[in-house]
Amino acid sequence: MRNICMKVSYDGSGYNGFQSQPDGNTVQDKIEKALLMLTGEEILIIGSGRTDAGVHARGQMFNFHTASAIPIERWPVAINSRLPDDIVILEAYEVPENFHARRSAKRKTYRYTIDTGKYPDVFGRQYRFHHYRPLDVAAMRQAIVHLIGTHDYTSFTSTRSTKPSHVRTIYEAYIEEEGPFVHVYVTGNGFLYNMVRIIVGTLIKVGIGAIPPERFPAILQACDRSKAGPTAIPQGLMLWDVHYAEIKPGS
């Protein structure tokens, strides 16, 4: 059996998230249906992780095993022609037998976008959170750096998290401005349930002056969800990319 890994981008607006659900309206379900049409095989794909309903991906990764002999470079076009137009396969790689899209992932980056324009930019409104009050981005930058490092991120995860440990490592966390858009980038070795959305909800509190940036270390140390800000709406969130030792991008 071959082990194939693919990069997929999707507009999550119309789906109940990435991971398969009984109703079938998820990105995974659509990809598995396309693979069935293409190969005749009932293939179960393994995503690098789930994304929630309404969350998007620029570079989600998944792998699967197949007996199909289709040459690797033909896969993206072949699957795309069997997918709805809000899901697009971008790359396909032949990977070692033991490669696993979730367990092999070394680091992941998420991006969250806030539109601070007086009125929302109508083009791509599904990919941003419109926040019409001005934000103090300098204060948000002072706050975000405190997230970098290896910490217990209990304050920044949903109380519904069932993970045995909330310790993760954040390698990079920074903010970029592009006209009225404020992009928050967070890169780590793994993310907890709602983690980026709670980070962004808390940063917005900093941006409007409701939380001073110096309080960020105390919020983190409290290991108490109630000390952080609200969970920002899903549509501003995008799984930006996922890195693996086995895959060189664009190879």
Add this chain to the structure above:
Amino acid sequence: MRNICMKVSYDGSGYNGFQSQPDGNTVQDKIEKALLMLTGEEILIIGSGRTDAGVHARGQMFNFHTASAIPIERWPVAINSRLPDDIVILEAYEVPENFHARRSAKRKTYRYTIDTGKYPDVFGRQYRFHHYRPLDVAAMRQAIVHLIGTHDYTSFTSTRSTKPSHVRTIYEAYIEEEGPFVHVYVTGNGFLYNMVRIIVGTLIKVGIGAIPPERFPAILQACDRSKAGPTAIPQGLMLWDVHYAEIKPGS
């Protein structure tokens, strides 16, 4: 009666164009409904021109007369709260009694966007035409300059055009590249039915080598629709802006 002019941006994907239709599913119908809810008046708005089904606007302009005393700066928020989220009022101006959004327009700019990426960019796919064969943009640039000036544009309008004259003036016509996106900008004193979409369809023929750029003057002089290329699909087209002597942008 006050005369008010507004700038509106809209995602045309879900509408049967700008101009009012019996089915009510047009941008004009939605705006007039919002104005009725806000003012209690049955207001007829005058657009700078129609846009076809699926065509978008970054800066469409319209005016209307009203007895309402709402201060000018309050109009955009008041109407936006009564509009679907794919239509956003951006600016409002008090204009002279004789101002007419169509007749007073001095120049209009349209932008058409082609996505030449190997696979379509899923974010904003509704606003671009995905053309996966490479385009010779240098040849397209050689061709497009021949459109500038005052000409009879019969070759570049639908045979269904009912206008008494097809003479118009194009002030500017150029191409900008942004990563895989090719943006075609055309500014003129007025546009004929399907004119920009036929210009783009013909430029794409140049881009793939099917029409040499030197043939553009002959296509124009022929005044024969059959000499030009096909009509490009509507969703790549956006009414970019409209200029008036009476309005200073952002004033």
